[in-house]
Amino acid sequence: xxxxxxxxxxxxxxxxxxxxxxVSFELDAxxxxxxxxxxxxGKSTCFNMLNGQITPDAGxxxxxxxxxxxxxxxxxxxxxxxxxxxxxxxxxxxKVRENVQVALLSFRRRAFSFRGFAGAACRGExxxxxxxxxLADQADxxxxxxAYGDLKRLELAVALANNPRLLLxxxxxxxxxxxxxxxxMRLAAAVAREKNVAVLFTEHDMDVVFEHADAVMVLDxxxxxxxxxxxxxxxxxxxxxxxxxxxxxxxxxHREEKPA
Amino acid sequence: MDxxxxxxxxxxxxxxxxxxxxxxxxxxxxxxxxxxxxxxITNFAHGAFYMLGAYVAFTLTDRFGGAFGFxxxxxxxxxxxxxxxxxxxxxxxxxxxxxxxxxxxxxxxxVTLMVQDLVVMAWGPDDLMGPRAPGFRGAVExxxxxxxxxxxxxxxxxxxxxxxxxxxxxxxxxGVLVRAATQDRDMVAALGVNQKWLFTSVFALGIxxxxxxxxxxxxxxxxxHGMDLSILVEAFVVVVIGGLGSVTGAFLAAVLxxxxxxxxxxxxxxxxxxxxxxxxxxxxxxRPWGLLGKPFTxxxxxAGISVRPWQPFSPAERALAxxxxxxxxxxxxxxxxxxxxxxxxxxxFVLFAASLHFIMTVGGLDSFxxxxxxxxxxxxxxxxxxxxxxxxxxxxxxxPLLALAGAxxxxxxxxxxSGVYFAMxxxxxxxxxxxxxxxxxxxxxxxxxxxxVWPADWAAGARxxxxxxxxxxxxxxxxxxxxxxxxxxxxxxxxxxxALRAEAIGLDRARLQWLAFIVAGTFAGLAGALQAFLKGxxxxxxxxxxxxxxxLVMVLLGGVETVSGAVAGAVVYxxxxxxxxxxxxxxxxxxxxxxxxxxxxxxxxxxxxVEDARDRYLPALLRGRGRSSGRETAP
Numbered sequence: 001x002x003x004x005x006x007x008x009x010x011x012x013x014x015x016x017x018x019x020x021x022x023v024s025f026e027l028d029a030x031x032x033x034x035x036x037x038x039x040x041x042g043k044s045t046c047f048n049m050l051n052g053q054i055t056p057d058a059g060x061x062x063x064x065x066x067x068x069x070x071x072x073x074x075x076x077x078x079x080x081x082x083x084x085x086x087x088x089x090x091x092x093x094x095k096v097r098e099n100v101q102v103a104l105l106s107f108r109r110r111a112f113s114f115r116g117f118a119g120a121a122c123r124g125e126x127x128x129x130x131x132x133x134x135l136a137d138q139a140d141x142x143x144x145x146x147a148y149g150d151l152k153r154l155e156l157a158v159a160l161a162n163n164p165r166l167l168l169x170x171x172x173x174x175x176x177x178x179x180x181x182x183x184x185m186r187l188a189a190a191v192a193r194e195k196n197v198a199v200l201f202t203e204h205d206m207d208v209v210f211e212h213a214d215a216v217m218v219l220d221x222x223x224x225x226x227x228x229x230x231x232x233x234x235x236x237x238x239x240x241x242x243x244x245x246x247x248x249x250x251x252x253x254h255r256e257e258k259p260a
Numbered sequence: 261m262d263x264x265x266x267x268x269x270x271x272x273x274x275x276x277x278x279x280x281x282x283x284x285x286x287x288x289x290x291x292x293x294x295x296x297x298x299x300x301i302t303n304f305a306h307g308a309f310y311m312l313g314a315y316v317a318f319t320l321t322d323r324f325g326g327a328f329g330f331x332x333x334x335x336x337x338x339x340x341x342x343x344x345x346x347x348x349x350x351x352x353x354x355x356x357x358x359x360x361x362x363x364x365x366x367x368x369x370x371v372t373l374m375v376q377d378l379v380v381m382a383w384g385p386d387d388l389m390g391p392r393a394p395g396f397r398g399a400v401e402x403x404x405x406x407x408x409x410x411x412x413x414x415x416x417x418x419x420x421x422x423x424x425x426x427x428x429x430x431x432x433x434x435g436v437l438v439r440a441a442t443q444d445r446d447m448v449a450a451l452g453v454n455q456k457w458l459f460t461s462v463f464a465l466g467i468x469x470x471x472x473x474x475x476x477x478x479x480x481x482x483x484x485h486g487m488d489l490s491i492l493v494e495a496f497v498v499v500v501i502g503g504l505g506s507v508t509g510a511f512l513a514a515v516l517x518x519x520x521x522x523x524x525x526x527x528x529x530x531x532x533x534x535x536x537x538x539x540x541x542x543x544x545x546x547r548p549w550g551l552l553g554k555p556f557t558x559x560x561x562x563a564g565i566s567v568r569p570w571q572p573f574s575p576a577e578r579a580l581a582x583x584x585x586x587x588x589x590x591x592x593x594x595x596x597x598x599x600x601x602x603x604x605x606x607x608x609f610v611l612f613a614a615s616l617h618f619i620m621t622v623g624g625l626d627s628f629x630x631x632x633x634x635x636x637x638x639x640x641x642x643x644x645x646x647x648x649x650x651x652x653x654x655x656x657x658x659x660p661l662l663a664l665a666g667a668x669x670x671x672x673x674x675x676x677x678s679g680v681y682f683a684m685x686x687x688x689x690x691x692x693x694x695x696x697x698x699x700x701x702x703x704x705x706x707x708x709x710x711x712x713v714w715p716a717d718w719a720a721g722a723r724x725x726x727x728x729x730x731x732x733x734x735x736x737x738x739x740x741x742x743x744x745x746x747x748x749x750x751x752x753x754x755x756x757x758x759a760l761r762a763e764a765i766g767l768d769r770a771r772l773q774w775l776a777f778i779v780a781g782t783f784a785g786l787a788g789a790l791q792a793f794l795k796g797x798x799x800x801x802x803x804x805x806x807x808x809x810x811x812l813v814m815v816l817l818g819g820v821e822t823v824s825g826a827v828a829g830a831v832v833y834x835x836x837x838x839x840x841x842x843x844x845x846x847x848x849x850x851x852x853x854x855x856x857x858x859x860x861x862x863x864x865x866x867x868x869x870v871e872d873a874r875d876r877y878l879p880a881l882l883r884g885r886g887r888s889s890g891r892e893t894a895p
Contacts, residue, residue, distance in 0.1 A: 053763075072763070073763040074766045074767065075766075078766050083764050085761070089764070090757075090758060091757040093757050094570075094750070094757070098750065102765065102767075103765040105747045105750065105751065106751060106766045107766065110747045111748065111751035112748055112775065113747040117572065117745050118746060118749065119745060142568060143569070
């Protein structure tokens with residue numbers, strides 16, 4: 001059986017900058033893969049190529065064996081890919097519940113329906129998703145006044161609205177307090193395992209990464225430099241070099257020579 | 261051979277004339293472009309300042325003779341008007357930079373109206389003939405044609421000003437700041453640049469260029485009080501073709517537009533009026549950011565994004581609306597025929613404004629050419645009654661289909677753009693429709709319009725027609741309101757709130773907006789069909805820019821962040837306009853002042869203001885606890 005998500009030799013450059021160079025990986029259903037790397041490593045570009053927001057210059061993306069390279073985000077979503085954004089993107093003029101209801105209406109192909117009151121549509125399902133993400137008591141609040149951490153949860157609830165096979169989470173916990181981060185990722189991981197959803201997420205918090213990821217992929221300057229279990233990656237000398245520096249340029253000796 | 265030579269020389273002379281006209285147009289357009297680039301203000305008053313420049317220059321040149329007096333007067337006039345512009349920026353615009361973008365357009369529109377009356381008060385209603393320029397009185401003979409020597413001066417002036425502006429923007433610190441702010445003004449503000457003075461100085465420079473453009477016209481043409489709107493539309497076209505914020509683009513486009521004007525009348529007289537707009541439409545479809553423009557980063561939130569979520573009426577509000585409708589239907593027992601005719605027209609414009617409101621607030625698309633669909637509906641109804649002999653009922657139903665078809669065609673192109681470019685493309689399409697109605701005399705009667713569009717017998721009286729208009733308006737507004745809360749309305753609003761998120765949940769933004777455009781156009785067409793029967797005739801004016809602007813003003817007055825603010829905006833604006841027109845000779849001055857006052861007092865529109873007050877005070881009154889409305893108050 002082939003993997004749910006297969007990326008082969010993905011490449012993308014912007015002007016002269018090669019943001020992503022020949023990145024390949026596979027992800028099975030029900031598995032959680034963390035994509036880590038320093039700022040500018042190409043993580044977000046990779047994400048945007050996977051859900052169709054950016055068309056890769058080269059390479060293929062397959063979902064469940066079907067080639068989805070070059071499809072737009074809307075089409076990719078229809079095939080069962082949910083996504084959260086690094087900077088939250090929600091509908092500010094709606095209530096929290098209505099944000100989820102719109103996603104549900106779109107999933108049921110009712111976005112072009114002129115009849116009925118959307119605020120009453122799919123209410124039970126929306127409330128179930130909100131309860132799942134811990135937003136049940138906020139359902140009637142205006143989305144625009146939510147705290148940032150709650151917006152991140154709302155993004156997750158919206159991303160789950162199409163019963164995704166694959167969940168892409170770009171820095172799902174950025175901007176949240178430490179305890180909230182752990183809770184949100186635990187929630188996402190529990191959902192993923194329960195419903196056999198594959199999860200790909202980027203994250204800067206290593207505690208979150210090593211607690212939940214089944215596998216870790218490390219990018220640096222657009223290239224995949226390591227892939228393996230969290231333990232393997234932790235021991236990888238190239239990963240250590242990228243994250244801690246190789247000590248070629250500066251070390252403790254320089255402190256003495258040039259006072260700041 | 262001789263004929264070809266004569267023709268070649270004629271073409272050459274026409275081209276020279278076009279180049280000379282380009283100079284003033286370039287000055288005005290570059291000012292508009294610079295102001296928009298930095299402050300994101302669509303300065304509707306730009307034409308008014310151009311006109312003021314011409315009038316002030318006329319007075320000054322009249323007083324100070326001689327070569328020095330003449331040229332000094334032109335410069336002084338531009339400086340005086342630039343000071344007035346800076347004053348307007350400081351006194352008016354500075355207070356409303358934080359409100360939705362289009363409100364600044366509304367405020368500058370109010371100023372335009374005021375200036376129109378003020379000019380008539382100060383300089384009288386007659387056209388004025390300025391003096392010839394000293395040293396450039398004669399003409400030069402070229403290839404057997406006489407070309408005014410002043411034209412040569414203008415031809416040289418355009419590139420000279422372009423060069424000076426280039427030096428200003430590339431060689432001075434101030435210019436670098438202006439270019440930086442054009443690209444990302446939030447970043448410039450974050451770097452500690454005093455935005456207030458940067459905005460004011462940019463505004464003053466833009467107005468100076470406009471006023472100089474006006475002043476330079478006085479040796480060529482008469483000074484009239486209609487010159488503000490004609491130049492304004494052309495300047496917008498130039499700015500959009502050249503690319504917003506690009507001075508060089510404005511120069512190229514000014515030459516292009518002037519040459520099109522010079523040759524269009526000769527080569528394609530049938531479509532001369534529409535040629536420029538056709539070119540603009542083609543440019544926008546092929547290069548959505550103009551010839552030399554760059555896509556703007558969205559610096560501010562789109563108009564209409566509010567913290568207060570939209571909700572259907574509560575039972576109390578429903579009762580209130582029902583009461584209002586009941587009261588409106590009792591009007592025939594209170595007022596006479598004239599009052600009812602006014603009432604019918606108000607109903608018609610309520611429906612028109614509500615349809616524009618739908619595309620603007622729910623769709624997030626600011627249409628500057630909504631009159632096109634109003635007029636198409638009116639012409640549709642007129643064709644059916646006058647040419648096909650159908651009764652009113654059939655024409656009211658089938659007439660708007662012409663608007664639907666027009667909206668489907670123009671909307672398909674327009675929704676591919678956004679922001680000001682969308683606005684300008686819709687304006688271009690409206691102007692194209694207008695020129696077809698104006699120039700296709702065999703079918704539309706041209707300027708004479710189509711007469712004899714009479715209603716059915718039961719609606720021929722003022723009462724009957726009023727009830728008809730009221731019924732159609734109520735049904736139309738109710739239908740639009742229901743659409744706002746339908747799944748389609750939510751999906752449309754989702755695409756407006758966050759295009760990124762909407763795509764990521766499978767919503768097709770372009771298709772949603774196209775459909776919304778068609779819906780809005782059809783309802784506008786219904787209003788137009790009613791208007792045709794109210795007036796008994798249809799004229800190209802129905803499609804004109806003033807109708808589109810009226811619609812915009814009504815929507816903005818009502819409040820863009822509301823569900824049905826357009827209803828209140830239309831009633832207030834139309835009633836005020838009609839009442840003022842009958843009461844005073846200075847209706848534009850009063851109306852303009854009223855608009856400016858309303859913008860300053862109710863920057864969220866009338867209904868937005870009422871909702872603010874309700875959310876702030878009502879919960880505290882009813883439940884005894886102060887529920888915060890969750891919005892910041894204006895500083």
